[in-house]
Amino acid sequence: MARTSIATVAIGAILVSGLLGANAAQAAQINAFLIPEHDEGYAKFMGLKFIQIKYPQGSDVANVFDGVNQKIEFTVPLTAEQLQQVNRALLESNSPMQLANANVTYSGTIRGSHDTLTLAYRTELDALVSGYVLNRSDNSTETILVDSNWRGFVIEGPVIVDAEQHGQVNVNEPIGLLQAAFPEFAQKLMDANSETKAIMTEPILDFGDIGRMPLERWHILFDPTISQASVKGVINTDIGRAKVLSVYSLGECSIREGCPEPREADSTASIDGSDLRVHISTPQPNAQIEIAGYTTLETKPENGDLEVIGVNLDQQGTVGPPLFTMQVLLILGGMMGAVAIIVLYKARK
Template sequence: MSPILNQAEPVFTANRFITLQFDPTSELGKKLATVDESVRFKANASTPGMAELISGINQDIFTEKQSPISIENATVDYTGTMKGSSDRLSVSYKVVFTPSISGFTLPSNTSESAGALVDLDWRGFHTSRPLELQVPDIGNMSINYPLSLLQVQFPELAQQLNSSEANEIFQTPLFNFEDIAVPMDRWHFLFDPTGSQASTAGSGYQELGGSRVVSIFSLGESSFREGVMEAKESDASAVIDGTNVEVHASHPPPSGQIQIGGFATVTKSGNSEVAFVTENAPEGTSTATGGFPLQVLLILAGMMAAVSVFVLWKARK
């Protein structure tokens, strides 16, 4: 993200895995064993419901985070799959939300050459809105509630789950990025004066507003200093067509990366965090925290495809 451009395209990816386990000899087991279904679609500004989706998330970010940023446009890439076997139905969700934002560079009394203040609070937004879109050949679908996928493919199954104690699992929003709202002092920090290390690591670095200097904050590697990043799991029971079903949901540990053009130092005021960004680092500044080596960038770059949340800031071209 570039304080100069004051525009960016963060990428949020939400993953969820839900398993329904049942007696393989039951009628339900026989019906679900052969299931192999998927729902995939992309949505953009022309998709009915996208304007309301963007407006709702903007309201939630302002209400929850008091952040001045504004989402001006967005795309959604939704993938939901259902795979049956002899004793279980595995359901997986991957929703990639890419908003175009502006307004994260805050007003300051200092001159532009002295540095800029960048809002960081909104990174961990969440919303409990259904976020419904009108999808061709599918109809009205919530991209935020897991139950919606089953309502599209197996409405009777969805209705029974919705009437059981497993309802909470299937109504838990996918768009919950609160885990990456952990304080920035739990993120690894690397200052790269040339951008060469980030480029070599394949972390997605590109020049930000013409700046080759980059500050990189990464979350996801557990350590004594940063703590342990743990998966979230929950369990519930249901009775479907007279068969007892055990429902298990898992949400992988959070992982993310923020790249800021310039040298960034994070300041906390109350519950808010902002980055003060200058063109270059003060003399004698440490380039990393917590023994953060280049190898960590390589590891984190490889982790991004499999983690629950991936945030990569990049300037709008």
């Protein structure tokens, strides 16, 4: 029994520290704050990829990239057409969620040496969201049903934005960075072979790995103090009648889930008489979803296996604090009692 209590405390501490560190830019990442009572919220979707291209020293390709250190970085609002493209991708993932007032922040880095070209990409979408509530209720005792399929959407194809000083930039495919900075070489890569083209057109805004991880395997924390809310000042933080914040976290390693896996792919290409090796890597996914209200995992029969989150504003159906909170309080109480006994024992000696 003592071993179980100590293990529970340790796991709880790891879980909380993981949640506090979830904002680190480690991977394809989602940070979202949802207020189901108002069917509104804020979400940040970030895609991150790295490409390494190896070429022979002294080759024509080496002569182009040796010593290059270039960065393209900007933030622009999405146009109505681009916003429609994103919302269409959400609908294709069987989610009713829609984005509005969205900005895209893009950062692409090109670094070359005598034998290696390194490309790094980060594309972020920041947006107000709505439409994810599946039923409407004015009664705080009724369960609000919330869609969760949006967390796995993928934007296929180029997303081309107008960036001041950089012209038109494709922010959703790795080839876009080279098309903006080295268009001739970019075209040669695209013409090389199908495997290389597939790598260079792989979507950056791809959250499929996050969507494929069942919510029951995410870490869940109930925060009655609302201290975990990470978007204060971004949207109206009035969470209405909700008395607790539910925090879903993905990305920490654990005994049960292990560690989310990164994705990698390789190809070869012959350009200007040189054999190139192309390697792409996508780090493991990371996500934190905060929902105003006490949540349970449910499934609507008409949705088949699609996951639906039930939200109660006043924790109806529960007695006292959520189970996780009760466990922590009881364990801490037991620890304090044990400390008190030790102190009294030592005082009497």
